[in-house]
Amino acid sequence: MADKKSTRLVKAGRRKKWTGGVVNPPVYHASTVLFDTYKEMRDGVKKAFSEELFYGRLGTPTLWALEEALAELEGARGAKIYPSGMAAITTSLLSVLKAGDHLLIADTVYEPTRKFAGQFLPRLGIEADFFDPMIGAAIAKLFKDNTRVVFLETPGSLTFEVPDLPAIAKAAHARDMYVLVDNTWATPLYHNALEKGADISIHAVTKYIVGHADAMIGAALANARTHGLLKYATFQLGQLTGPDDAYLALRGLRTLEVRLKQHQQNALEIARWLEGHAMVERVLHPALPPCPGHQVWKRDFTGATGLFSIVLKAGEMKNMGAFCDQMAHFGMGFSWGGFESLVLPQEVALVRSATCWDATGPLIRLHIGLEDVDDLKEDLDAALKRFEKTL
C-alpha cells in the first residue's frame, strides 16, 4: 500500500460493500442474520470468518471497517477489536499463552495489565516475571526453557521509558517467542510496532483514536504469525464490540492526524516550559533528551503525543489536593487521549517490582489537550504555587 498515512487515515476501511456508497459505514445493530435457504445457512458457516454476515457475534460491516482500517495503518495481516483496551490485552495474551508457559513482562506496563499478568495468569498455570524495560538485548539472560511471550509497553506507563523494541524482539524471535506490545501512546500513526518487531500491536482505541472521551474500545493488530491464533481466541472468548462504539472509533480515526499534531505541539511547549519551572525536578517525555530511551524514540517513532509526567522537587502525595482541586482547565480523572487536558497524580513505587523508583517528590501525569497553551500554563503555574505552600 503506497499511500501516505494521512491518505490512508481518510480512506482505510471504506469499502463500498460496507458503506453502501455513503461516506461512513452505517451502524449495524445485529444478532440474528436471516438466511433465505437452508443451503445458504449451511454455506454461511464456511464463510463466517471471512467478513460475511452470519451471526452478530462474528461481526458486522461497521466492525470490519474499523478492523480493516487499523490493520492497514500498521501493515498488519489483520486486526480484531474489543470492548476495551484491557480486553484487547487479555485476549492477546490468552491467544499465545497456555498452562506451563512463562511470560516476561515489562515493569512499566499499565497497572491493570500488570495485575492480569501477576495475579490472574498464575491461576491458569502461567508464570510471569517482570523485567526492566531498558534491558535491551540482555533480555536473553532472563529467558527460561518455557518462556513463550515477551510483553512490553512503549513508552512505559507513568514514567515513559522507551524500550529498545527491535533489540528485545530480535532476542525473543531467535528463541521462537511471541512479542506483544501495548502501542497505545503513539497510536499507529507515530509508531509502527509491527514493523519494529511486535507480533501483536495492541491499542487502547479509547484514547486518541476515539479521541473524544466518549467510547471504550481496544484493538489488537496481528502479523501473519499470530493472526489465526488471535482470531480463534477472540471467537472462543466471545469478545465483541458494540457497533456504536466502533462507529465512534472510525469517525475519530479520520481526524487523528490533525488532532495529534496539535496535542504534540501543545504538549512539547508545555513540557519544555515545565523543565525550567522552579518546582519541577524532571519532565518525563519521550521527545525530550532526559527521558530514558529518548534515542530509541528518535530512531523508531515519527512523532510524540500529549501524555507525559512531571516529577516535583519535593512535597507529599497527601497534599496533592492543593495542586489538583482548584484547576481551571485541567480535569482530574482516568483515561486520556480526548480533546481535554487532564491531571493525575500517581504513586509509582506501588506499581514497580523489577526497577526502583527513587524520586523524592510526587509524580503527576499530564494529558495536554487542545486548549490554548497559555491558559494551560497559567493553570499549571497556579497549581504548582498552591502546592509549594504545602512544603
Ligand SMILES: *Cc1c(COP(=O)(O)O)cnc(C)c1O
Ligand atoms: C487506558 C490504557 C489501556 C486500557 O484501555 P481501556 O480502554 O481503558 O481498557 C491499556 N493500555 C494503556 C497504555 C492505556 O493507557
